[in-house]
Amino acid sequence: MTSSLLTDLYELTMLRAAREAGSAERACVFEVFTRSLPEGRRYGVLAGTDRVLRAIADFRFDEADLRYLRRTGVLDEDTLAFLADYRFTGDVHGYAEGELFFEGSPVLRIEGTFADAVMLETVVLSILNHDSGVASAGSRMITAARGRPCIEMGGRRVHEDAAIAAARAAYLVGFASTSNLAAGAHYRIPVAGTSAHAFTLLFDTEEEAFRAQIASQGAGTTVLVDTYDVEQAVRTAVGIAGPELGAVRLDSGDLGAQAREVRALLDSLGATSTRITATSDLDEHRLDELAGAPIDGYGIGTRLVTGGGHPAPGFVFKLVEREGADGAMHPVGKRSAEKQTLGAGKSAYRLLVGDRARAELVLPGEAEVAEFERELTAQLLASQAPAEWARTRLRPLQVPLLQGGHRVWDLSPVEALEHGRERHASSLAELCLRPEDGPDGPIAIPTLTDGAQAARALG
Amino acid sequence: MTSSLLTDLYELTMLRAAREAGSAERACVFEVFTRSLPEGRRYGVLAGTDRVLRAIADFRFDEADLRYLRRTGVLDEDTLAFLADYRFTGDVHGYAEGELFFEGSPVLRIEGTFADAVMLETVVLSILNHDSGVASAGSRMITAARGRPCIEMGGRRVHEDAAIAAARAAYLVGFASTSNLAAGAHYRIPVAGTSAHAFTLLFDTEEEAFRAQIASQGAGTTVLVDTYDVEQAVRTAVGIAGPELGAVRLDSGDLGAQAREVRALLDSLGATSTRITATSDLDEHRLDELAGAPIDGYGIGTRLVTGGGHPAPGFVFKLVEREGADGAMHPVGKRSAEKQTLGAGKSAYRLLVGDRARAELVLPGEAEVAEFERELTAQLLASQAPAEWARTRLRPLQVPLLQGGHRVWDLSPVEALEHGRERHASSLAELCLRPEDGPDGPIAIPTLTDGAQAARALG
Numbered sequence: 001m002t003s004s005l006l007t008d009l010y011e012l013t014m015l016r017a018a019r020e021a022g023s024a025e026r027a028c029v030f031e032v033f034t035r036s037l038p039e040g041r042r043y044g045v046l047a048g049t050d051r052v053l054r055a056i057a058d059f060r061f062d063e064a065d066l067r068y069l070r071r072t073g074v075l076d077e078d079t080l081a082f083l084a085d086y087r088f089t090g091d092v093h094g095y096a097e098g099e100l101f102f103e104g105s106p107v108l109r110i111e112g113t114f115a116d117a118v119m120l121e122t123v124v125l126s127i128l129n130h131d132s133g134v135a136s137a138g139s140r141m142i143t144a145a146r147g148r149p150c151i152e153m154g155g156r157r158v159h160e161d162a163a164i165a166a167a168r169a170a171y172l173v174g175f176a177s178t179s180n181l182a183a184g185a186h187y188r189i190p191v192a193g194t195s196a197h198a199f200t201l202l203f204d205t206e207e208e209a210f211r212a213q214i215a216s217q218g219a220g221t222t223v224l225v226d227t228y229d230v231e232q233a234v235r236t237a238v239g240i241a242g243p244e245l246g247a248v249r250l251d252s253g254d255l256g257a258q259a260r261e262v263r264a265l266l267d268s269l270g271a272t273s274t275r276i277t278a279t280s281d282l283d284e285h286r287l288d289e290l291a292g293a294p295i296d297g298y299g300i301g302t303r304l305v306t307g308g309g310h311p312a313p314g315f316v317f318k319l320v321e322r323e324g325a326d327g328a329m330h331p332v333g334k335r336s337a338e339k340q341t342l343g344a345g346k347s348a349y350r351l352l353v354g355d356r357a358r359a360e361l362v363l364p365g366e367a368e369v370a371e372f373e374r375e376l377t378a379q380l381l382a383s384q385a386p387a388e389w390a391r392t393r394l395r396p397l398q399v400p401l402l403q404g405g406h407r408v409w410d411l412s413p414v415e416a417l418e419h420g421r422e423r424h425a426s427s428l429a430e431l432c433l434r435p436e437d438g439p440d441g442p443i444a445i446p447t448l449t450d451g452a453q454a455a456r457a458l459g
Numbered sequence: 460m461t462s463s464l465l466t467d468l469y470e471l472t473m474l475r476a477a478r479e480a481g482s483a484e485r486a487c488v489f490e491v492f493t494r495s496l497p498e499g500r501r502y503g504v505l506a507g508t509d510r511v512l513r514a515i516a517d518f519r520f521d522e523a524d525l526r527y528l529r530r531t532g533v534l535d536e537d538t539l540a541f542l543a544d545y546r547f548t549g550d551v552h553g554y555a556e557g558e559l560f561f562e563g564s565p566v567l568r569i570e571g572t573f574a575d576a577v578m579l580e581t582v583v584l585s586i587l588n589h590d591s592g593v594a595s596a597g598s599r600m601i602t603a604a605r606g607r608p609c610i611e612m613g614g615r616r617v618h619e620d621a622a623i624a625a626a627r628a629a630y631l632v633g634f635a636s637t638s639n640l641a642a643g644a645h646y647r648i649p650v651a652g653t654s655a656h657a658f659t660l661l662f663d664t665e666e667e668a669f670r671a672q673i674a675s676q677g678a679g680t681t682v683l684v685d686t687y688d689v690e691q692a693v694r695t696a697v698g699i700a701g702p703e704l705g706a707v708r709l710d711s712g713d714l715g716a717q718a719r720e721v722r723a724l725l726d727s728l729g730a731t732s733t734r735i736t737a738t739s740d741l742d743e744h745r746l747d748e749l750a751g752a753p754i755d756g757y758g759i760g761t762r763l764v765t766g767g768g769h770p771a772p773g774f775v776f777k778l779v780e781r782e783g784a785d786g787a788m789h790p791v792g793k794r795s796a797e798k799q800t801l802g803a804g805k806s807a808y809r810l811l812v813g814d815r816a817r818a819e820l821v822l823p824g825e826a827e828v829a830e831f832e833r834e835l836t837a838q839l840l841a842s843q844a845p846a847e848w849a850r851t852r853l854r855p856l857q858v859p860l861l862q863g864g865h866r867v868w869d870l871s872p873v874e875a876l877e878h879g880r881e882r883h884a885s886s887l888a889e890l891c892l893r894p895e896d897g898p899d900g901p902i903a904i905p906t907l908t909d910g911a912q913a914a915r916a917l918g
Contacts, residue, residue, distance in 0.1 A: 010652030193469030
């Protein structure tokens with residue numbers, strides 16, 4: 001299947017009209033960014049970039065696509081002939097997958113003619129909005145889990161294909177494994193699972209169910225202990241598996257209180273190395289509350305895969321610069337009050353002092369970057385603490401992704417995901433978040449769009 | 460691609476353990492239901508049934524699937540051989556697609572051996588949760604739109620494949636069209652679109668952009684008028700297209716106030732038949748507020764496709780009845796406090812008085828239905844208003860979908876969607892909702908699980 005119909009109709013009618021008006025070959029710069037972070041969020045996580053690049057490569061119109069478009073009656077034969085030959089031949093730069101983003105961060109920049117770029121809007125946004133929504137929620141959960149391993153198990157709460165992408169986004173931000181087999185097959189994400197109530201209920205007694213599971217899976221398995229009576233179930237499971245029992249899963253009730261009781265019971269039975277896994281509508285706030293409970297790992301579903309209340313970061317795909325009738329490039333932007341855009345292709349840097357991120361710098365051009373560096377040098381010379389100023393640096397955030405329509409880095413889906421996982425871990429470490437501040441701690445860093453102002457703000 | 464890996468690992472390890480314990484051939488009844496409706500929701504809409512039936516037909520393990528599963532190391536050769544030959548051979552009954560559901564409604568019942576049914580859990584829930592989440596939100600929006608046509612245009616805010624299913628679910632509940640071309644191609648949903656700010660910004664002046672659009676699309680097109688100055692844009696567009704201008708789209712600001720100004724302006728320019736389309740983060744509450752504004756149609760995106768704050772209705776897939784060692788069927792259910800299940804395969808009826816739904820009747824067996832009818836007759840005989848009682852009837856909600864693994868009704872995806880759209884319209888009409896009560900009016904009908912009680916409750 002091609003990706004070309006994962007598109008809103010208006011992109012094709014705009015293409016047709018621009019071609020007929022002779023404007024479709026104007027050079028254009030489109031940017032993807034969000035106007036704001038959801039309330040309470042300190043950062044977002046970019047995810048889906050590698051999937052976007054694959055969708056752009058698959059953005060071709062095959063015969064079935066063209067047959068359908070002809071039938072709609074909205075396109076003429078000339079436009080259909082253009083589509084039949086279409087391949088994206090422009091350039092794409094963007095933040096590395098796994099990178100953090102803030103208000104206004106230009107996470108993707110697409111350069112090409114209007115005809116090259118306009119049709120990519122929907123599929124680019126679908127992928128980045130979905131994957132980044134899950135990654136942004138998941139990253140907060142990993143911090144709140146304080147090192148306890150988390151299994152992604154939300155596939156049943158989202159569209160069946162979105163489930164695979166959600167598992168991918170969760171792994172990107174540090175989840176240890178997924179329950180989703182397709183994600184395991186496609187991305188080599190470790191798969192994990194426990195047992196369902198249906199399994200216990202299938203047998204005439206809980207003991208028979210546990211015996212069957214342990215005989216089949218070995219003593220290291222995780223048994224689900226809350227079908228009937230938790231205490232009795234723990235005793236039964238340890239009675240069968242002995243102290244080698246891998247883990248017990250709690251899926252209902254007051255998880256913190258239950259975990260304490262079960263831990264004491266397991267210890268009293270000599271099962272001191274048997275772990276406790278908790279599941280049941282967990283999110284970063286619940287994980288934060290459970291920090292003191294003797295829980296060894298979490299299974300997280302609904303709240304993760306649906307973006308924790310913010311299913312999409314609100315990424316938009318905007319024309320920010322284009323060739324005019326004079327042949328020169330001009331910044332452009334909508335003028336209406338609450339949706340104004342800055343215009344012009346921007347450069348983005350993470351401003352670091354030592355290893356710590358202090359600001360997101362989004363500057364309209366090279367001149368602004370040079371101004372920032374001049375200003376910084378002046379501050380350094382005038383400062384009472386020159387060592388601090390000397391540790392200031394700009395980490396460039398944009399990397400080339402496509403050149404002339406071709407991939408700059410040719411990574412497999414598995415390699416791209418591993419790279420993103422490492423990038424995310426490094427970038428998150430720069431925020432120096434403290435889990436004890438809770439998931440809704442102070443906004444980590446501001447977005448600054450003026451170099452001189454940024455240098456002064458460091459003072 | 461098969462659908463068999465759209466599955467959580469534990470379903471396969473449970474299958475293996477049950478087979479090894481000799482319990483996998485026990486007859487089982489699984490039911491899909493939700494424990495509660497989201498707060499403020501009066502009903503949910505079942506969507507995705509036809510997609511579920513197709514996923515069950517595609518639930519086969521091909522060589523690539525088996526190769527991956529072998530590599531995970533969690534399954535033995537005997538289980539892999541079973542999977543290679545697996546086809547679902549059980550029976551499925553369920554609510555018709557498009558039907559309303561309430562707390563506890565058994566929207567799908569799967570009967571077969573444990574081995575037959577246990578692996579379907581994830582894919583069945585993914586589809587029904589996603590599609591019903593969108594349909595449940597969309598149905599409220601259609602009521603709030605009070606007959607004004609709505610275009611689904613949210614594809615960019617969700618996973619690219621979920622976008623297609625979301626457009627389908629929106630059409631099921633009464634949306635007039637979608638912007639998503641893949642949904643148009645696959646389901647023959649009418650496609651619609653306007654124009655983006657990028658198109659206006661591509662040109663040196665707004666007038667050039669409008670001329671290009673109107674020359675290409677005809678005067679009946681919809682122009683986007685809020686890129687620079689709304690009033691000027693409306694004058695420009697009418698100046699070019701004349702009073703035949705199809706529509707103008709407002710996408711920012713106070714939509715109600717702007718619509719009034721634009722309507723007056725259009726009328727003063729003689730463009731009395733030019734329509735006004737509004738977009739920009741609309742949901743049922745915003746539509747309700749805009750009921751008095753001179754708006755002719757809506758484009759609805761984010762809040763629709765993400766389920767309006769409730770992305771999944773929380774459907775679960777539970778074992779409710781199974782064969783015991785004695786060869787007889789036994790109701791089963793988890794005992795833990797807040798997640799208790801009723802157990803046993805249930806029959807469901809919409810209780811109607813005249814054309815109006817009064818309750819959802821979910822009864823454990825035929826005896827309960829007979830008891831209800833006896834009780835109803837007694838009430839009728841004793842009543843002061845026998846005419847009212849005589850108009851009471853039970854509409855059965857469950858229809859056969861698969862028998863022995865084969866489809867009972869062989870509909871194309873397009874036909875199934877049209878059937879669902881009709882079913883939804885009919886079932887919604889039975890609720891007799893009044894748009895003027897607002898989207899969060901009183902809960903329409905209760906779920907009753909006791910026949911005698913239900914008959915008395917009608918008094």
